[in-house]
Amino acid sequence: MSSALLSIQADLARIAGDVERLAPAAPVQPAAPVDDGFDAASASQGDGFVAGFKQVLQAVDERDKAASAQVADVDAGRSDDLVGAMLASQQASLSFSMLMQVRNKVVGAFDELIKLQL
Known part of the structure; x- marks a missing residue:
């Protein structure tokens, strides 16, 4: 496994820890993963921000x-769709970058709220 994939997995684990830290005291049932990242209909039904963020994280x-599997298939010779594997890898990378930006904004806003309460 490449160092970039290991780094992404470590960052995802750290984000999951941050989500747990920001979660309310009551346990939240994990939502089923969706392909497009965020389902606005379920968030508007009262699932809350944490459940929506977990859904996006998943x-x-x-x-x-999926991108890792496509790249592994190309590496092993089971597939010749190099372009598709590279596009999937870039999509995964962009999704992760966007998730990190949202995470940073949420943590920053949370820190600001903590400062206001002092």
Whole structure:
């Protein structure tokens, strides 16, 4: 496994830890993963921000796993779709980058809220 994939998996684990830290005291049932990342209909039904963020986190993880599988298939000679594998890899990378930006904004806003309460 490449160092980039290991780095992405480590960052996903760290993000999952951050989501757990920001979660309310009551346990939240994990939502089923979706292909497009965020399902606005389920979020508007009261699932909350944390459940929506977990859903997005799972979708990004699934996209990363699918891209890794495509690259592994090309490496092993089971597939000759190099372009498709590279596109999937770039999509997974962009999804992860966007997730990191959202995570950073949420953590920053959370820190600001903590400062306001002092």
